[in-house]
Amino acid sequence: MPSTHVIYEGLEKVSKNIEENEPAKPMLSYGNSKFINENQLKQSGKNYIILRLGSVYGYSHDNTRTDIMVNFFAKATSQNSTLRLFAGGRQIKSLVPLIDVARCFKFMEEREDISSQVFNLSKDTKTVKEVALICKTINPKVSIIETNNEIPNLGFSLSNKKLLNTGFKFLYNINQSLSEMIFKWSKQDLIKDLEFVKNGENEYVDTRGKISNHELTEPINLIGLINSKKGTIRANHYHPQQEQKCLFTKGQIIEIYKDILNPNSPKITQVVNEGQLSIIKPNVAHTMVFTKDTTFLNLVRGEREHDNYGITHTIKHLFVDEEEKNLLLECYKFDCRSCGNTNLKRVVSLGYQPLANNLLKKENEKCELYPLEMNYCDRCHNCQLSVAVNPKKMFSNYLYTSSTSKVFRDHFVKASKKYIKDFKLNKKKSYIIDIGSNDGVALKPFLDQGFKKILGIEPAKNLAKLANKNKIKTFNGFLNKKNIKNLKKNADLILASNVFAHSDKLNEMAECMFKLLSKKGTIVIEVQYLMNTLKDLTFDNIYHEHYNYWSLTSLVNFFNRLNGKIFRSEKVNTHGGSIRVYIKKDKKVKVEQSVKQMLKEEDKFGIKNFGTYKEFGEKVYKIRENVRKNIKKLKNNNNIIIGYGAPAKATTALNFFGISKEIDFIVEDNKLKHNKFIPGMKIPIKDKSKIKNKKNTLVVLAWNFYNDIKKNNSHLSESFINIKDLELSN
Ligand SMILES: [Zn+2]
Numbered sequence: 001m002p003s004t005h006v007i008y009e010g011l012e013k014v015s016k017n018i019e020e021n022e023p024a025k026p027m028l029s030y031g032n033s034k035f036i037n038e039n040q041l042k043q044s045g046k047n048y049i050i051l052r053l054g055s056v057y058g059y060s061h062d063n064t065r066t067d068i069m070v071n072f073f074a075k076a077t078s079q080n081s082t083l084r085l086f087a088g089g090r091q092i093k094s095l096v097p098l099i100d101v102a103r104c105f106k107f108m109e110e111r112e113d114i115s116s117q118v119f120n121l122s123k124d125t126k127t128v129k130e131v132a133l134i135c136k137t138i139n140p141k142v143s144i145i146e147t148n149n150e151i152p153n154l155g156f157s158l159s160n161k162k163l164l165n166t167g168f169k170f171l172y173n174i175n176q177s178l179s180e181m182i183f184k185w186s187k188q189d190l191i192k193d194l195e196f197v198k199n200g201e202n203e204y205v206d207t208r209g210k211i212s213n214h215e216l217t218e219p220i221n222l223i224g225l226i227n228s229k230k231g232t233i234r235a236n237h238y239h240p241q242q243e244q245k246c247l248f249t250k251g252q253i254i255e256i257y258k259d260i261l262n263p264n265s266p267k268i269t270q271v272v273n274e275g276q277l278s279i280i281k282p283n284v285a286h287t288m289v290f291t292k293d294t295t296f297l298n299l300v301r302g303e304r305e306h307d308n309y310g311i312t313h314t315i316k317h318l319f320v321d322e323e324e325k326n327l328l329l330e331c332y333k334f335d336c337r338s339c340g341n342t343n344l345k346r347v348v349s350l351g352y353q354p355l356a357n358n359l360l361k362k363e364n365e366k367c368e369l370y371p372l373e374m375n376y377c378d379r380c381h382n383c384q385l386s387v388a389v390n391p392k393k394m395f396s397n398y399l400y401t402s403s404t405s406k407v408f409r410d411h412f413v414k415a416s417k418k419y420i421k422d423f424k425l426n427k428k429k430s431y432i433i434d435i436g437s438n439d440g441v442a443l444k445p446f447l448d449q450g451f452k453k454i455l456g457i458e459p460a461k462n463l464a465k466l467a468n469k470n471k472i473k474t475f476n477g478f479l480n481k482k483n484i485k486n487l488k489k490n491a492d493l494i495l496a497s498n499v500f501a502h503s504d505k506l507n508e509m510a511e512c513m514f515k516l517l518s519k520k521g522t523i524v525i526e527v528q529y530l531m532n533t534l535k536d537l538t539f540d541n542i543y544h545e546h547y548n549y550w551s552l553t554s555l556v557n558f559f560n561r562l563n564g565k566i567f568r569s570e571k572v573n574t575h576g577g578s579i580r581v582y583i584k585k586d587k588k589v590k591v592e593q594s595v596k597q598m599l600k601e602e603d604k605f606g607i608k609n610f611g612t613y614k615e616f617g618e619k620v621y622k623i624r625e626n627v628r629k630n631i632k633k634l635k636n637n638n639n640i641i642i643g644y645g646a647p648a649k650a651t652t653a654l655n656f657f658g659i660s661k662e663i664d665f666i667v668e669d670n671k672l673k674h675n676k677f678i679p680g681m682k683i684p685i686k687d688k689s690k691i692k693n694k695k696n697t698l699v700v701l702a703w704n705f706y707n708d709i710k711k712n713n714s715h716l717s718e719s720f721i722n723i724k725d726l727e728l729s730n
Pocket of ligand 1 (some may be wrong): 336338339340341377378379380381382664
């Protein structure tokens with residue numbers, strides 16, 4: 001019969017090498033029940049062998065008994081994590097590997113000469129600290145933290161002398177077992193997410209229908225069947241101990257969740273569809289917003305009395321209100337904008353964020369927050385945000401005028417000359433359209449070179465007005481089915497620079513472009529290049545105005561569906577790396593080498609592999625950790641930190657990092673931004689004259705202009721730092 005060392009837990013002093021004849025001193029019910037069992041067995045008159053086990057440890061492919069210290073340390077070590085030693089890890093433990101326990105049972109069963117005996121079954125006696133140090137020698141990346149608290153009892157150990165005298169031999173020791181466990185767990189793809197969502201596995205289909213299976217991480221003892229109506233909300237709570245497992249048999253939800261043990265962690269959203277199982281870890285606040293009439297099974301392990309709701313198993317934590325629920329229902333994007341796939345994967349979550357270019361006029365002005373999260377479609381390799389914010393909220397009055405930047409003006413002058421030459425455009429006859437024409441920056445060079453037939457299409461009223469004033473004919477509105485009736489068709493060249501990232505209704509927009517295009521005409525699209533974002537970790541290119549993130553691979557898939565053909569592609573330098581692609585309606589046009597070459601390059605980089613995107617997400621989280629640490633260090637050494645530049649990317653980055661009070665204020669060249677505040681973080685934006693002396697640290701937020709800013713502003717500060725340098729760990 002298996003018994004336990006716990007029957008000695010009442011010993012008041014530390015005892016080492018307790019032998020079998022030492023009087024037991026059980027304290028809690030578990031030890032007591034074992035001791036009663038031992039006595040009953042002894043008095044039964046039957047043959048018996050009692051094995052008193054030390055702490056049994058060993059590898060399991062799931063989470064079984066990770067509460068055992070050795071198992072827990074091994075698992076944490078496999079993930080390069082931290083081992084915390086309470087009371088300096090001085091407690092002693094008698095340990096035995098599971099496999100030797102099984103072997104010992106077999107050994108005793110076969111030994112007919114041994115009867116009516118009690119044996120301690122324990123291999124090694126170690127302090128908690130000793131176990132941690134073994135882990136560290138196996139994986140030096142693990143860190144150990146000791147705390148200095150008092151503990152009532154430092155533990156005890158069992159002597160295995162009697163057992164060894166029978167001839168039993170242990171096959172494993174703690175060092176070997178730890179190495180093996182750490183190795184196995186480091187190979188295992190551990191799910192670190194707070195929530196993970198799984199489809200059914202091992203499907204079996206025949207004429208009657210389909211069976212799909214969900215393997216659970218632990219046994220359950222209760223199933224709740226729950227119905228919820230479309231548009232309602234549930235949860236807004238967390239479970240201090242229980243893992244939540246819900247199997248959705250009908251409908252769909254948006255789940256919102258947040259780690260409450262880590263106050264700086266972002267609030268994340270995720271879709272769970274019919275047929276999927278969602279698992280949420282303990283101490284993760286969660287809320288379900290029902291987007292359809294939904295039925296799900298709540299699969300529970302442990303107590304779940306309604307009377308104890310709010311006290312033990314479930315604790316209220318209101319973090320999604322009605323207003324936020326409605327906002328999510330209005331703007332959530334469930335399917336791939338390009339191909340319609342509904343099973344999208346999460347690349348990175350940058351938390352809830354304000355609209356990046358909507359600077360606040362007053363510090364305490366209310367501003368809407370939306371999830372800022374990138375998803376990946378593994379069918380067409382498109383990347384898009386989890387929400388599509390109403391464009392009227394972002395583009396109706398736009399502060400960003402392209403022509404203010406000399407870099408952009410030069411870029412478009414050069415481009416116009418190239419197009420005129422490549423497509424033999426004619427000043428009198430050729431008709432050129434620019435979509436999302438801003439203040440006319442791309443059309444102005446054509447106007448200056450004598451082109452008569454040009455048209456801009458621009459939704460921002462202020463920009464369209466400005467362009468028309470400058471003699472660049474501009475239609476004020478979005479390019480859609482309704483507006484196209486008012487537009488002249490048969491264009492020889494259609495330009496669309498940086499609008500392909502900026503539109504939710506891309507299919508409609510692209511169809512309209514083809515309708516405006518002449519038979520032989522060319523469309524030229526310039527868009528921020530996803531490959532650069534992934535390679536350079538420029539996550540701050542992600543903001544709500546950018547609905548979509550393109551690679552050539554995903555653009556080819558997009559245009560194939562619309563019967564257009566990309567025949568040429570180039571890399572260009574704008575916006576931290578963009579691509580320019582050329583498209584014709586004529587399906588017979590020859591695809592040039594540039595396209596084939598770039599597709600090959602993307603393939604090699606892993607653009608079709610979700611792992612590439614996941615790795616990007618993990619690195620971005622590491623950046624956040626580093627910046628927070630480095631800014632804190634700077635703040636401790638200097639009293640004043642001033643930011644330089646308030647572009648949209650600064651809003652994204654500062655909100656993601658959660659940096660606000662650390663930066664005293666931001667200075668900006670664009671006067672329109674003065675006396676406003678960064679939304680979310682509420683950092684004031686001021687004129688440069690507000691810098692009183694050079695004793696400060698200027699952190700350049702507009703990092704792509706770092707060199708120019710440093711060169712032109714040496715009178716403002718003795719110390720310039722590029723925000724990008726704070727992203728490194730040092
Ligand atoms: Zn897709």
